[in-house]
Amino acid sequence: MVEIIGILKSPTYKEAASLIKKGVASKATVIVLGKCSVDYIGRSESRLTEGERIIIIKEDGAFLVHRPQGHSPVNWQPETSAIEVRETDLGLEITAVRRSPREIVSVFLPSIYFVMAVKLKDKGEFIMYLDEHEIRDLLFEKPELLEEGLTIVEKEKRIQSNLIDLFGYDKQGRPVIIEIKRVTASKDAVLQLYRYVGLYHKYYGVKPRGILVAPQITQATIESIEKLGLEYKAINIQKLWNLKKSLMKKKSIEGRSLLDYFK
Amino acid sequence: MVEIIGILKSPTYKEAASLIKKGVASKATVIVLGKCSVDYIGRSESRLTEGERIIIIKEDGAFLVHRPQGHSPVNWQPETSAIEVRETDLGLEITAVRRSPREIVSVFLPSIYFVMAVKLKDKGEFIMYLDEHEIRDLLFEKPELLEEGLTIVEKEKRIQSNLIDLFGYDKQGRPVIIEIKRVTASKDAVLQLYRYVGLYHKYYGVKPRGILVAPQITQATIESIEKLGLEYKAINIQKLWNLKKSLMKKKSIEGRSLLDYFK
DNA sequence: TATTATATCTCGGGT
DNA sequence: ACCCGAGGTATAATA
Numbered sequence: 285m286v287e288i289i290g291i292l293k294s295p296t297y298k299e300a301a302s303l304i305k306k307g308v309a310s311k312a313t314v315i316v317l318g319k320c321s322v323d324y325i326g327r328s329e330s331r332l333t334e335g336e337r338i339i340i341i342k343e344d345g346a347f348l349v350h351r352p353q354g355h356s357p358v359n360w361q362p363e364t365s366a367i368e369v370r371e372t373d374l375g376l377e378i379t380a381v382r383r384s385p386r387e388i389v390s391v392f393l394p395s396i397y398f399v400m401a402v403k404l405k406d407k408g409e410f411i412m413y414l415d416e417h418e419i420r421d422l423l424f425e426k427p428e429l430l431e432e433g434l435t436i437v438e439k440e441k442r443i444q445s446n447l448i449d450l451f452g453y454d455k456q457g458r459p460v461i462i463e464i465k466r467v468t469a470s471k472d473a474v475l476q477l478y479r480y481v482g483l484y485h486k487y488y489g490v491k492p493r494g495i496l497v498a499p500q501i502t503q504a505t506i507e508s509i510e511k512l513g514l515e516y517k518a519i520n521i522q523k524l525w526n527l528k529k530s531l532m533k534k535k536s537i538e539g540r541s542l543l544d545y546f547k
Numbered sequence: 548m549v550e551i552i553g554i555l556k557s558p559t560y561k562e563a564a565s566l567i568k569k570g571v572a573s574k575a576t577v578i579v580l581g582k583c584s585v586d587y588i589g590r591s592e593s594r595l596t597e598g599e600r601i602i603i604i605k606e607d608g609a610f611l612v613h614r615p616q617g618h619s620p621v622n623w624q625p626e627t628s629a630i631e632v633r634e635t636d637l638g639l640e641i642t643a644v645r646r647s648p649r650e651i652v653s654v655f656l657p658s659i660y661f662v663m664a665v666k667l668k669d670k671g672e673f674i675m676y677l678d679e680h681e682i683r684d685l686l687f688e689k690p691e692l693l694e695e696g697l698t699i700v701e702k703e704k705r706i707q708s709n710l711i712d713l714f715g716y717d718k719q720g721r722p723v724i725i726e727i728k729r730v731t732a733s734k735d736a737v738l739q740l741y742r743y744v745g746l747y748h749k750y751y752g753v754k755p756r757g758i759l760v761a762p763q764i765t766q767a768t769i770e771s772i773e774k775l776g777l778e779y780k781a782i783n784i785q786k787l788w789n790l791k792k793s794l795m796k797k798k799s800i801e802g803r804s805l806l807d808y809f810k
Numbered sequence: 811t812a813t814t815a816t817a818t819c820t821c822g823g824g825t
Numbered sequence: 826a827c828c829c830g831a832g833g834t835a836t837a838a839t840a
C-alpha cells in the first residue's frame with residue numbers, strides 16, 4: 285500500500301504550507317490544487333494571470349504547473365535546487381529555484397483547494413521498442429536490407445565530433461555514409477547527411493555516397509536530395525519491427541537451450 | 548470555490564471506474580494515484596512494468612502518466628478521441644485513444660489509492676516575453692543594433708517554402724540574410740542560414756551576406772561559419788528585453804494619452 | 811492534412 | 826560543463 289503523508293481539503297495557508305514543506309523535506313510527491321498566478325524568470329520570462337491549476341512537486345524536485353487543458357505544463361522546472369514555501373496574509377507562495385541555468389518559477393496561491401503528499405514507489409522498467417538506435421543496430425546486422433553487396437564496417441563513426449549513423453562500402457568499394465530517421469525525413473535530415481558527406485570528403489579526400497534511410501520523406505526533401513547528389517532509401521518500420529521480434533525470439537530460444545545445459 | 552465532483556480514498560475498482568467515467572463525461576480534470584503498468588502502441592511501442600504513479604486526464608482529453616521523478620511524463624497522449632474505463636476482477640484498465648496519428652495508451656491498475664475529479668476554471672492569460680518572433684520584430688524596427696547602415700526590408704521572407712527571418716541590404720547595397728536564434732546557436736542554425744543563402748543565390752543570381760544572430764555560439768559552430776563564408780553577430784538578450792520594455796512603456800503612455808481625448 | 815520552424819524544448823551520451 | 830543529436834518530441838503557423 286502507498287504511503288500517504290497527508291491529505292488536506294480547503295486548508296488554511298498555514299496547514300497547506302506545513303504539509304507541502306513536510307512532503308518536500310521527506311522527498312515525497314506533492315500535489316496541490318488551487319487558484320494561482322505564476323511568474324517565471326530564467327532563459328526567458330513569462331507571466332500567467334490567475335486561474336485554477338494543478339501543481340506537482342516530485343521527489344527529485346521536478347516542478348510542474350498544469351492548466352486544465354493540454355499535454356504540456358504551462359510552467360515547470362526540470363529539476364530544482366530548492367523549493368521554498370512562504371505564507372503571507374494574502375496567500376501561499378511556492379518558489380522553485382534551478383541553479384543552472386539560473387531559473388526561478390514562483391507560484392502565488394490566494395486559494396488552496398487541496399494538498400496531498402504521498403511517497404510513490406516506482407521501480408518499473410521502461411522499454412521503448414525500435415528507436416533510432418535499434419534500427420541502426422538492425423541495419424548494421426543486415427545491410428542487405430538496404431542494398432545488395434553493401435558492407436557496414438562502423439556504427440556511430442565519429443568525424444570531428446559529428447556522428448555518422450552507419451558507415452561502410454558498396455559493391456564497387458565506394459565509401460557509403462548512411463543517415464537514419466525513424467520518422468518522416470525533412471530538410472534537416474538531408475542537411476545533416478550533406479554535412480557528413482562534405483566532412484568525409486575533406487577529411488579523407490574521397491567523395492562518399494550519402495544515403496538517407498527513412499520510412500517517408502517530404503516532397504521538398506526528395507528534390508533537394510537529388511540536387512545535392514545524395515540518395516534516399518525507404519524502409520518499412522513495421523517490417524523491421526517484425527524482424528526484430530523474430531530475432532529476439534530466436535535469441536531467447538537459443539539462450540534458453542544454452543541455459544538448459546547448466547540445469 | 549472550485550467544483551469538486553468527487554474524491555475517493557482506496558476505492559474499489561467499481562467506485563473508481565464510476566468516478567473516472569463521471570469526471571471524463573463531465574469534462575472535469577481527473578487525477579488517479581495507483582500502482583499500474585502501461586502499454587503504448589502507435590508511432591513506436593513501449594512497455595512500462597508495475598510501479599506507483601500519477602495519472603492525469605484533462606478536460607480536453609490530454610492524458611498523462613507521471614512517475615515520481617522527472618519533468619516529462621513516461622507515457623502520454625496530447626489529445627484523445629476516446630477515454631475508456633473498464634473494470635475486471637484483477638484491476639482497472641484505462642485506455643486513451645488518439646485518432647491521428649493512431650495511438651493507444653493503456654494503463655492497467657491492480658491497485659488504486661486515490662481518485663479525484665474536479666472542474667478547474669482557468670481563464671488566465673499567459674504572456675511569454677521575448678521569444679524569437681519578438682526579437683525579430685525588435686531588430687526589424689532597430690536594424691542599427693546589428694550593423695550601422697543596415698536596412699531591413701522584409702520579415703519572414705519566403706523563398707520556396709523556406710522562411711528567412713530578416714532580409715535587407717547593407718551600406719554597400721549588398722543583400723543580407725539574417726537568421727536569429729534566441730539561445731546558443733549550434734551547427735543546425737548555420738546550416739539553416741547556409742541553405743537560405745544558397746537558395747537566394749540560385750534564385751536571384753546574387754550572392755548575399757549571411758549573418759547568424761544569437762546571444763551565444765558553440766566553438767565548432769564559429770569555425771564552420773567562417774569556412775562557409777558566413778558571419779556571426781552576438782546580441783544581448785537582456786538589453787533587447789530592456790529596450791522592449793521601454794518601447795512598451797512608451798507605447799502605453801502614448802496609448803493612454805490618446806484614450807484621454809475620448810474621456 | 812502536410813510542412814516548416816520554434817521551444818524556458820527535455821534527455822542522454824560523449825568529450 | 827559544453828556539445829551534439831534523438832524524440833511517440835509538442836505546438837503554432839501556414840499552404
